[in-house]
Amino acid sequence: MATIGVGIIGCGGIALQNHLPGLKLCPDTQLVGLCDSNAEVLDCAVQQTGVTFSTQDYNELVRRDDIHAVIIATPNATHAAMAIAAASNGKHVLCEKPLGMDQAETLGMLNCARENGVRHMTAFTYRFVPAMRYMKYLVESGGIGQPYHIRTCRLQDWGDRNLGWRQFSQMAGSGELGDMLSHRLDYAHFLIGDMKRLTADTRRFVDDRQGQISDLEDWVTVMAEFENQATGVLESSKLATGRGEGA
Ligand SMILES: NC(=O)c1ccc[n+]([C@@H]2O[C@H](COP(=O)([O-])OP(=O)(O)OC[C@H]3O[C@@H](n4cnc5c(N)ncnc54)[C@H](O)[C@@H]3O)[C@@H](O)[C@H]2O)c1
Known part of the structure; x- marks a missing residue:
């Protein structure tokens, strides 16, 4: 090649x-x-x-x-x-x-x-994490039966530290939704299939990150129903105290 x-x-x-x-x-x-x-x-x-x-x-x-x-x-x-x-x-x-x-x-x-x-x-790097690939294999092979529900939490503690371009909507477009929950949304689609409908909420708890205004959310949750009737709750936060910045 x-x-x-x-x-x-x-x-x-x-x-x-x-x-x-x-x-x-x-x-x-x-x-x-x-x-x-x-x-x-x-x-x-x-x-x-x-x-x-x-x-x-x-x-x-x-x-x-x-x-x-x-x-x-x-x-x-x-x-x-x-x-x-x-x-x-x-x-x-x-x-x-x-x-x-x-x-x-x-x-x-x-x-x-x-x-x-x-x-x-x-x-979408998480698709390739060995444990997540194995989960995909278990679902596809029928090893764990019919998935009824998917629950994912991406809980990290970034405190009030400055996030650079990530805290400005003009540069980032979205906050925790695009930054971290996008990985879990992708994995949920990958594992379960397309979402049929959803409701979601976002919240910004920290407005000022070390002297600079943040205009984007630092918490987001999605509650969803998939085409195959499975349900899902997906949550992501930068302010889960004690969790560290995570991997
Ligand atoms: N897949 C993942 O797990 C993952 C993890 C971290 C970041 N990301 C994504 O990667 C992207 C970059 O994130 P990062 O953490 O590396 O950011 P970063 O700020 O560390 O690096 C971005 C670089 O882009 C350069 N840059 C900005 N505008 C440019 C332009 N017009 N032309 C050329 N270079 C330009 C900057 O000078 C900087 O060096 C973002 O979209 C982020 O969401 C993905």
């Missing part, structure tokens, strides 16, 4: 801690280029990887012939434009969650990928 040249857009936390080690586990991929709008972050990533092509402009990266697939690991507000630029240039796209800022933006990304015939996926 030919080697897949990969470019990473956004060289922050998730790119360095997860995507780089992940790529090293894939022998048919080669990291070809890096992009970050922050020169210092980019320089640090270049030194860490030894990659020879780097740029602060993602449009340069997606136009390269030796890059076949792009990983988008930037703040949420930037995902759609980058994914659309990549797919329009014929690049396969792995985009971080949450994909777009809203449904319309997200559907635009999907349609563009489909129109250009490229592969596309979201980094």
Whole structure:
């Protein structure tokens, strides 16, 4: 199989801690280029990887012939434009969650990928956790019978610490819903099937995070019914005292 040249857009936390080690586990991929709008972050990533092509402009990266697939690991507000630029240039796209800022933006990304015939996926990492894969196997094989109910809790304690771009709706689109519950929503779909109807609530308990206003929720709960009649309760919080920042 030919080697897949990969470019990473956004060289922050998730790119360095997860995507780089992940790529090293894939022998048919080669990291070809890096992009970050922050020169210092980019320089640090270049030194860490030894990659020879780097740029602060993602449009340069997606136009390269030796890059076949792009990983988008930037703040949420930037995902759609980058994914659309990549797919329009014929690049396969792995985009971080949450994909777009809203449904319309997200559907635009999907349609563009489909129109250009490229592969596309979201980094819903928990699908690949061994215990969660085993749970999927147990459900599919009938090993635990018919699932009647799914209950997930993503309870973490981030206190009132500053969350950077994550605490601003203009950059993140949503708070705990897109940041953490999106993983559990995806897993519930993966395990049980499509949701038929749901009711949900969100709450922001901390308005000021170390001197900066937060305008996004830090708690969310969804109560759902699935197409197969199963029910679900999915809860996620950044303010579950004593839980730590979690994994
Ligand atoms: N799948 C997961 O489990 C998981 C975990 C953490 C983060 N994420 C997602 O990954 C994305 C990035 O999160 P992070 O924690 O790495 O954030 P981060 O702030 O650590 O890194 C983001 C990087 O993107 C760069 N950037 C911003 N705008 C840019 C632009 N226009 N062009 C190029 N680079 C730009 C920033 O300079 C920064 O270095 C978010 O969408 C987040 O939701 C997913």
